Amino acid sequence: MASKAQSPAVLHFPEGIRYECQMDASCCRDTWEIRVESEAAERVLAVDWKSCSSLSAREDTPFRRPGRKARHLLFKRVGDACSFLDPESGGCRLHAKYGFEIKPHVCQRFPFRFVEAPDGVYVGFSFGCVSVLNEIGPPVAESREEAVWIYDHEPEHQQVRLPVRLDEKTPLTWEDYLALEGALDEILSRRDRPFAERLVAGHAWLGMLRRMLQVAAVETTPQPVSEVISFFVEKTRADGFERAFELAGKPVAHPVLKRMILGTFLSFRNSLRPRQWRLTTIGRIFVENIRHWARWGSLRMEPLDKRVPYRLFHPSNEALAAAETQVLLERYFRHGIFRKDLILHTDLFWGYCYFLLTYGMIQYYATGLEAIGEGNPALAVSLVEKYFVHHSNFNQTFLYHPAVGDTFQYLFKRPNFAHTIAMG
Ligand code: SF4
Structure with missing residues (x-):
């Protein structure tokens, strides 16, 4: 708008x-x-x-x-x-x-x-x-x-699109949204935890809130959304968002699922070309997906000149573990919250899932750059910002593409989704 x-x-x-x-x-x-x-x-x-x-x-x-x-x-x-x-x-x-x-x-x-x-x-x-x-x-x-x-x-x-929504069912007042945004910002600022764990904790925390709202909606006397939100934020903040971090600490990531999700995401981005037939796009995504699944050949990560051989490509958080990279990631994602990336194109929950995909792509690019001898996590952040987030219509195409968007929405609701993307 x-x-x-x-x-x-x-x-x-x-x-x-x-x-x-x-x-x-x-x-x-x-x-x-x-x-x-x-x-x-x-x-x-x-x-x-x-x-x-x-x-x-x-x-x-x-x-x-x-x-x-x-x-x-x-x-x-x-x-x-x-x-x-x-x-x-x-x-x-x-x-x-x-x-x-x-x-x-x-x-x-x-x-x-x-x-x-x-x-x-x-x-x-x-x-x-x-x-x-x-x-x-x-x-x-x-x-x-x-x-x-x-x-x-x-x-x-x-x-911002008004009314802001927590998810497809729950509209929020602006004050409620700011309360949620503030709490997410606090979760992402917890320097006593690795950054990936903070991101997953944010996803877990939003999931807890959605469940609480579902329960509150079917009670004999349903509680207003604002009251539930204010109670939830206060209560979880009081113990340092402990339960969300506890959920984030569980080792439930699935490496093959990660390759399939991030591989499809990357293939979809690589396949979007002006004046290209839809069937060609689908064909390209299909072929690239087989590559991701089988770890076959090499990976194309635009705009890198060199392809990344799969035998050298082992994405993990090690590529992002340096102290200065952790600080950069915190700065980048907290700024994403500030500039309203979470709600600019979609609801808060779906926007947060896109945050996780963004993190997954930063990990992929950082690992890919390392594999071709150009290791530089800050460059990975910059490329993902240009290609997937701030300067790209890709996020909107992706979020609203009928087939791809629906499939990903389904995957995002799986409890191990966030771990798989960020920790796997
Ligand atoms: S016109 Fe814009 S993009 Fe071109 S050189 Fe000048 S500032 Fe850069």
Whole structure:
């Protein structure tokens, strides 16, 4: 859902996030498709854009359409980069010659993202940005002026879907949602436990709440949802969410199921190509699934150039065990809660399951990078952010795809699902 721009009354900035543009141009190359809104296209065409572009002099437009029916335009690339990127300085030549305001909105906004909620606007940041990822620069609250300018110039804003739901049956008031969000944030902050265990505990905790609400709904005098939530949050918080951590500590993971779930998830992502027949997509997923099941051949993990041989690919939490990686994961997922990733496209429970899949993908990418000699867990976080979360429509395609979404929803309800994804 989106709304027209207007100055926000309240801007919420996250804690623990730092940002200052490093001019390293990584956001103008690789995986990105630079969308150009029609006003920006007109601005660019009105200036001498050829003098800023690496396109050949014969090219008569800096734009391309991603498909015959597509309404939007993208900037053309030269190699893996936007044609306006200066390969030597790493800066934007369009910006250098004509100023910040000529650029399309997506370039102006990165790495900010605004989400409108009933109590104000949440200013989120992308972990695809090297500064945000590596904590370089001042705390983001110091970018307030820049944030307000960008927000004011954004043609449309994302909004949380109201009413927020715990699951398909249970609508929540905003206050109830914030109480649940706060408790999940506390669970993910428990540094006395490995990060994977905290994530699984969050899933177990939501499961406990759903069961309590089901019981409360069939009592002779059903209790209002808000009362049950407030009782549950208070009671579980009082003992440090002990029962949820106890459930998370049980060794019930299933490695083959994990390969099938994460393999299907990855195959689905790898198979989505513009202008591809549905049957081809299904065929690709099927073939890749057989590979995952049999550990046969090698694994494709876009956008990595090299395929990952299965004989070297043994995903486990070891790839994410270093102390600094645990801190990064905590920062990343807690920021995901802050920027409302859990409820932006779906209900809270389903959104949390997508969190687990995101974690599974980070583990896969970290292990895959290690197997091809490019071990770097922070890069794994950044790639997953770009490919599966913040900059991708994949999460929406996945969450709403009738066949895939339903199958995964069914799997997510299995009690060992979270262990299988995060601990197996
Ligand atoms: S227009 Fe400039 S800022 Fe935008 S992607 Fe191209 S080089 Fe980067």
